[in-house]
Amino acid sequence: MNTSPESVRFDENSLWVGLSDGRVIAVPLAWFPRMLHATPGQRAKVEISPMGLHWDEFDEDVSIAGLLVGIGDQSRQTVPAT
Numbered sequence: 001m002n003t004s005p006e007s008v009r010f011d012e013n014s015l016w017v018g019l020s021d022g023r024v025i026a027v028p029l030a031w032f033p034r035m036l037h038a039t040p041g042q043r044a045k046v047e048i049s050p051m052g053l054h055w056d057e058f059d060e061d062v063s064i065a066g067l068l069v070g071i072g073d074q075s076r077q078t079v080p081a082t
Contacts, residue, residue: 002050003020003021003064004019004049004050004064005018005019005020005048005049005052006019006020007048008048008053010029010035010040010043013028013029013030014026014027014028014029015027015028015029015031015032015062017053017064017067019064025067025068028072030072031072031073032060032062032072032073033073034058034060034073035055035058035060038055038057038058042055042057042058043055045057051065052064052065052066
C-alpha cells in the first residue's frame with residue numbers, strides 16, 4: 001500500500017507529516033538542518049506531492065519512504081535511526 005503526505009506542520013523540534021493512511025509521523029528537525037534553521041514562513045512554503053515534500057526556497061526534498069525508514073537529510077553523511 002502506498003501512502004502519500006496530506007499535511008505538514010512543525011513544532012519547536014519536529015516535522016510532523018499526516019499521511020493518507022491515517023498515520024501521523026514526526027521526525028526531529030535536526031535531521032534536516034536547512035529546515036531547522038528556516039523561518040516559520042519559509043517552512044510553510046512546502047509543496048506536497050504523492051512521493052514527498054519539497055521546499056524550493058532552500059532546496060530541500062523529503063521522501064515519505066525515507067522518513068518511514070528513518071532517513072534524514074541525504075546531502076550530508078547520516079546514519080539511519082535504529
